[in-house]
Amino acid sequence: MNKKKFEINRLISQGAKLRGAGSDTTSTPWGVASDNQNLIDLRVGMPDREKLPSLAFARHISDILESGDAKALEYEYGSGDPDLKSILSDPDYGFTDHSATPDQFAFYNGSSGCMEAFCATFVDKGDVVIVEGPSFPGTVRAILRSEGIIREVGSDSDGASIAEIEEVYLDCAANGRTLKAIYTIPDFHNPLGRTMSLSRRKLISDFCQEREVIVLEDTTYSSLYFDSPPPSSIYSISSGVGVLQMGTFSKTIATGLRLGWLHGAASFISALHKTRSDLGNVPFIQNAVSQFILSGEYDDHIVEMRSLYAAKCRNLCSSLNEYCSDYIDYQIPSGGFYLWLKILGVNATDLVEKAWESGLVFPDGNLFFQDPVKNENSIRLAFSGTPKDKLLEVGPILRRSFEKILD
Numbered sequence: 001m002n003k004k005k006f007e008i009n010r011l012i013s014q015g016a017k018l019r020g021a022g023s024d025t026t027s028t029p030w031g032v033a034s035d036n037q038n039l040i041d042l043r044v045g046m047p048d049r050e051k052l053p054s055l056a057f058a059r060h061i062s063d064i065l066e067s068g069d070a071k072a073l074e075y076e077y078g079s080g081d082p083d084l085k086s087i088l089s090d091p092d093y094g095f096t097d098h099s100a101t102p103d104q105f106a107f108y109n110g111s112s113g114c115m116e117a118f119c120a121t122f123v124d125k126g127d128v129v130i131v132e133g134p135s136f137p138g139t140v141r142a143i144l145r146s147e148g149i150i151r152e153v154g155s156d157s158d159g160a161s162i163a164e165i166e167e168v169y170l171d172c173a174a175n176g177r178t179l180k181a182i183y184t185i186p187d188f189h190n191p192l193g194r195t196m197s198l199s200r201r202k203l204i205s206d207f208c209q210e211r212e213v214i215v216l217e218d219t220t221y222s223s224l225y226f227d228s229p230p231p232s233s234i235y236s237i238s239s240g241v242g243v244l245q246m247g248t249f250s251k252t253i254a255t256g257l258r259l260g261w262l263h264g265a266a267s268f269i270s271a272l273h274k275t276r277s278d279l280g281n282v283p284f285i286q287n288a289v290s291q292f293i294l295s296g297e298y299d300d301h302i303v304e305m306r307s308l309y310a311a312k313c314r315n316l317c318s319s320l321n322e323y324c325s326d327y328i329d330y331q332i333p334s335g336g337f338y339l340w341l342k343i344l345g346v347n348a349t350d351l352v353e354k355a356w357e358s359g360l361v362f363p364d365g366n367l368f369f370q371d372p373v374k375n376e377n378s379i380r381l382a383f384s385g386t387p388k389d390k391l392l393e394v395g396p397i398l399r400r401s402f403e404k405i406l407d
């Protein structure tokens, strides 16, 4: 039989092409893996490895499986663990600041899975979705799969620019396009580290309510404040109308749990259920997370993690201030995993390369923009996964990298 040659570029969908599938390049812009043991790796925002609650999870998972309840290992069809939905809906547990009912939650494969589900349910080809520029590309790029149009708006110290949001809205109206949603990360933004002010949240809420634009509020870092919680969520300011909140246990507990949730009006959640085709999440993981929270271990864990990340951020900032203050400009975040540095006097891309040669790796700010031209010579440093003391070495290495370029 004459076997046909399957031409990948003829087969893949337009949405997949828009996300880069089928292109010849296999390299990732985040840099190649290295076996250099002394590498200081500030590329990805990961929870501290030493503090992963492995033993607690081993205990809860084995209790659940040893109980012999078959449900723990069967399809759950997206129904969601009832205990976990009750926990998330009760503001006393701290996952929402607006009381809710359990039918207002749906679980997915991390908040990335939530974004995929959101796009599959709400974004049509040609719909416009506003995102902050810069933003987290991992979630933003899901919009392309639905052939939605991404429009970036800039931010000031209060958060996403209302003037630019209005501009996009007027442009959509003039061109017969639908502005479907605004995707925002109001708390301890990735990559900016900033927190949106209460007044900006109110303006965004009013703007979107008036024009029936959905707010997709990513709360990935909201519980990871250093001293005090962030302002009220856009969800609670809008009394839950027209807002979907995305949450995840990835940064607060462990990325490998792959457990995130969408929280919104029951009608939104019901629409999301109808587009679901993955037969649900992993039941024993959802249940183990419930047990971890109900036992009080989560509370102890999150309190410890907040002060650990605050200490890491302090070490990184003091090292940078001591060695690099002439070369950088930045704002200290009040939570989360990231420092966003404006680089002065040298090209940020050159700095990424020079620091890499000295064993310090971090991404160029360009990677967080859909339109890299908008990057004002910035870099992102993720401090969460690196040992506290190692972060003190960042300033001297970075200074040497600046000096080598300027030499």
Ligand SMILES: Cc1ncc(COP(=O)(O)O)c(C=O)c1O
Pocket (backbone or CB within 6 Å): 045, 109, 110, 111, 112, 113, 136, 138, 139, 185, 190, 218, 220, 247, 248, 249, 250, 255, 259, 260
């Ligand atoms: C803002 C933001 N949203 C979502 C995610 C993805 O989280 P998850 O592991 O839950 O998919 C990340 C990961 O870095 C993130 O920074």
